[in-house]
Amino acid sequence: MNTVTLTDGILRVEPRGLDNPWSFTRRLEIPLAHVRGATFDPGANAEPKGFRRPGLHLPGKWAGTFSRGGALSFWNVSTPGRTVVVELTGERYQRLFLSVAEPRPLVDAINAAVPR
Amino acid sequence: MGRTPTFDRTEVVRAAAAAFLDTGYEGTSVDDLVRCTGLHRGSLYQAFGSKRGLFVTALRELDHPPTPAALDLLLVATLELAPRDDEVRGLVADVLARFDDPATVLGGRLLARAHLEKGPQ
Numbered sequence: 001m002n003t004v005t006l007t008d009g010i011l012r013v014e015p016r017g018l019d020n021p022w023s024f025t026r027r028l029e030i031p032l033a034h035v036r037g038a039t040f041d042p043g044a045n046a047e048p049k050g051f052r053r054p055g056l057h058l059p060g061k062w063a064g065t066f067s068r069g070g071a072l073s074f075w076n077v078s079t080p081g082r083t084v085v086v087e088l089t090g091e092r093y094q095r096l097f098l099s100v101a102e103p104r105p106l107v108d109a110i111n112a113a114v115p116r
Numbered sequence: 117m118g119r120t121p122t123f124d125r126t127e128v129v130r131a132a133a134a135a136f137l138d139t140g141y142e143g144t145s146v147d148d149l150v151r152c153t154g155l156h157r158g159s160l161y162q163a164f165g166s167k168r169g170l171f172v173t174a175l176r177e178l179d180h181p182p183t184p185a186a187l188d189l190l191l192v193a194t195l196e197l198a199p200r201d202d203e204v205r206g207l208v209a210d211v212l213a214r215f216d217d218p219a220t221v222l223g224g225r226l227l228a229r230a231h232l233e234k235g236p237q
Contacts, residue, residue: 037166043147047157069158085146087161095161108200111168116203 038110133174137188187225
């Protein structure tokens with residue numbers, strides 16, 4: 001699970017609890033100008049993830065950095081049905097896959113906050 | 117990063133619009149969009165940014181004058197996204213501004229779609 005907040009033009013992602021050491025990432029901070037959009041996408045958990053960089057894969061759980069088709073993505077998903085995908089530009093990661101407590105309100109909040 | 121898109125963008129947007137007007141915005145999953153467009157999930161995200169981005173693209177490219185399908189997409193936008201999305205509300209308002217009587221156009225299409233339209237009196 002992840003805590004995702006929007007303040008001062010920054011999207012902050014904090015992997016929570018045990019997810020944290022497994023994903024080797026304490027916090028991601030992305031300027032909203034680098035966020036293209038967010039999508040509630042529970043089906044993403046079944047996607048091929050590519051090669052695992054530092055990170056973890058257990059049945060039903062992926063945490064860390066994965067590389068596929070020349071692009072890096074950050075995964076911290078464990079709860080089926082609660083995955084949000086955030087598409088980025090100009091960042092180390094092209095895409096974030098995050099389990100969150102309340103996917104739909106978060107998706108709306110991110111999409112409303114992205115500068116257009 | 118990533119590969120250059122080689123798909124037919126117009127066809128992808130058309131297929132996505134057909135899915136949205138068939139099952140609604142929330143009712144259409146990314147899995148549905150992957151299936152109906154034939155694109156990989158990553159390519160969809162790379163090209164449009166989000167499911168919302170794909171929907172907004174379809175909305176921006178509505179036929180004018182609107183076909184029944186275009187009006188159905190407008191109904192989906194009005195019902196599902198416009199109440200909570202400023203940009204979509206603005207796009208819907210722009211299209212409606214082209215009609216003398218938008219309430220009659222949208223209301224008429226809503227009834228026709230539900231097979232509730234009254235015939236000539």
